[in-house]
Amino acid sequence: MTLPSTSAPPHAVRHARAWRSGVLRLTAVGAAALVTACANVQLPPWPGSAPQPQAARPATPPPAQPATGATAQPVVPGPQLTPLPYNPAIEARFPDPSVRYDTPGLNNPRQQFTTQAEMSSWLQALAARSQGSGTTLGLLNIGSSQHGTPIQALVATRADNIQASSLNSSGRPTALLVAQQHGDEPAGAEALLVIARELAPGGLLAPLLQQINVVVVPRANPDGAATASHLTADGTDLAHDHLLLSTPEARALATLVRDYRPAAVVDLHEYAAAGQFLQKYQAVQSYDALLQYASTANAHEFVTKAAREWYVQPVRSALSQAGLSNEWFYRTSAQPDDKSVSMASLVPDTLANTSSLKNAAALFVSSRGSDLGATHIQRRVHTLVTAATSALRATAEKARNLNQVEEFVARDVSSLACRQQLTVQAEQTPEQRSIAMLQAGTGAEQQARLDWNSSLQIKASQTRARPCGYLISAEARQAVERLRQLGLQVQQIAEPGQVLADSYQEARHAGSSAALVLTRGSLDAPAGSYYLSLNQPKAHLATAALEPDTPYSYVSKGLIASTADIARVVATPSVVFDEDDD
Known part of the structure; x- marks a missing residue:
């Protein structure tokens, strides 16, 4: 994209699809009406009198399983897979719950958690059990891992079918539950097998499907689970790949979120009880659960408020009522002399943070024990089942409010293009x-x-002024594909034109690192290049990816080759777009 001659005359354009130049703006009356409507969407603290969620039905057997070793029986205490890294007095502080969970991976005398084949059989049996019941459970293959293992999602709904269009037109918000992004955190996958069973006909959670749809991904990283590895097969931390989408696992989840448009996202994890914490403080972690709502720059205040008050508060209350200690999420750094702790990162590359920029109420819950093997596994699963159950009940309770907030936020974010x-x-x-x-x-x-x-x-x-959108070079096609997988609309320019834009220039000063400065001018918009308007509901996900001077941007990560391949458009362009490019 080079600066054109300023004498280039304006030209009439043929409208293959003319740019709709009117950025969504609110009139004074319209703005007041929306604010009033939003004010009517009450976001009160979760009532403290809410009943304690029931975690599971130990007296009800799970669905019949094929002869793949997936038959589930009541669990009795078995041998530990790894020794405790501390004395027995600590072990005694974490007794098993009164409820016994009976997923394939919790059978005695197991030496491994639920295998991929057992998980698939479990989910398939639930789907078969739902036929003709009025409740539909269906299994989706949302993608494949790097080793070719299917990544599966179970859809539970009372819509006509499990297709995204059917759920999106049902009038009921969708909740997405995801577990085992880290392969060495097995409790989440076992917990979501329990949740899936309770969503099936006759399950404790099945009545919630009158108000909501649910999508469950018990194991997002099957390769890591197979080897108890924290990372994916190529060494990527999947939990921090939800902006760049460098792995097929992250792309599978992004496509699922784009198509099914969840209003609530719950990400289940586990954290180490000892590890660096033991080395630094000569102590071990004491909380059954650490949790946090999404927190990242430019997340809409109503989305954050909904996550905090409609989800975190009732989840913490449910955990406490179940006798499970909990605290805000925190972790310590790898530096031995650093005794501080930090909450989860603000970087918009986690499932929760990117989901909040897609205007979903999002939180993650981490149970204690990723370094404990099978020790305390019943309690760890109970912790995550309790949290997930509470989140689903909260979604059903606030179903109408979630729809109202989503509609308002979509309009409000879109209206910010070119201003503030x-x-x-x-x-x-x-x-x-x-x-x-x-x-x-x-x-x-x-x-x-x-x-x-x-x-x-x-x-x-x-900070800097918010542009109207971004001009992206034709050479950045892969970045455009990733942006579209995130649910953003990116249009390809069909005929050459010009736009008023700020281009990024690198400035170096003696004794300091290079910094980017903005230079405004008229730029060529060649045919084949792309335009991403910020007049869309997920606009702030685009700014997270495309503002180049952050360590997580597409430029910094090399997905866009250089700052010369992107510019900030500062006036609504009048260019022709290709109707066939999507």
């Missing part, structure tokens, strides 16, 4: 906070007051 400031990067707020930990030697609980980097209150560290 955009947060390019944000940072956590430093605080101090007391957390409970267990002394490694005695098991005694102690309170430690630590430096705490909070993601609950974030502040902008870099």
Whole structure:
């Protein structure tokens, strides 16, 4: 994209599909009406009198399983797969729940968790059991892992069928539950097998399908699960690949989210009880669950408020009522001398954070014990079943409100194109906070007051004016495909034109690193290049990917070759787009 001659005359264009130049803007009356409508969408704290969710039905057997070793029986205590990294006094603090879970991977005397074949058989049996019941359960192959293993999702609905169009037109919001993005975190997959069973006809959660649809992905990283590896087969951390989409696993989840448009997303994980925490503090983790709602720059305040008040509050209440201790998510760094802890990153590359930029209420819940093998597995599964159950009940309770918030936020985000400031990067707020930990030697609980980097209150560290959209070169076709998989509309320019845009220029100063500065001018928009308008509901996902001077942008990650391949369009363009390019 080079600067054209300023004497180039304007030309009439043939409208293969003319750019609709009117950026969605609210009149004073319309804005007031929307604000009033939004004010009527109450976002109160979750009532404390909500009943404790029932986690499972131990007296009801699971569906019949084919002869693949997937027959489920009541679980009795079995041998530990790994020794405890601390004394027995700590083990005694985490007794098994009264409910016993009976997924294939929890059978005695198992030496492995549910296999991929057993999981598929379990889900297929649930789908078969639902036929003719009025409730439809269906299995989707949403993609394949790097080793060719199918990644499966179970859809539970009372719509006519399990197709995305059917769910999206049902008038009921969809909740998405995802587990085992990290292969060494098995409790989430086992928990979602329980949740899937309870969504089937006769299950405790089946009545919720009168108000909501549910999509369950028990194992997002089957290759990692097969080897108990934290990462995918090529060494990627799937949990941080939801913006770049470099892995087929991330692309499968992105396509699922794009097509099924969940209003709520719950991401289940596990965290290490000992590890670096034991090395730094000579103590082990004490909480059954750590949780956090999505927190990233430019997430709409109503989406954040819904996640905090409609999900986190009732989930924490349900965990506490079940006798399961919980705290905000935190972790410590790999630096031995750094005794601070930080909440989850603000980077928009996690499932929760990207989902919030897609205007879904999103949270993740992490149970204690990714480093414990099968130790405390019943309690770990119980923790995640309790949390997931509460989240589904919350979605059903707030189904109508979620639809109202989604509609308002979509219009509000779209209306911001070409105006106001955009947060390019944000940072956590430093605080101090007391957390409970267990002394490694005695098991005694102690309170430690630590430096705490909070993601609950974030502040902008870099801002600039929000553009109308982005001009992207034809050479960046792969980046365009990723943006479309994220659910963004990107249009290809059919005829050469010109746009008023800011291009990025690198400026170097003595003794400092290079910085980007913006240079405004009239730029060529060649045929075959692309335009991404910010007049769309997921606009802030585009800015996360395309503002080049962040460590996670498509330019920084090499998906877009250089800053010369992108420009910030600052006035609504009048160009012709290709109708056939999607």
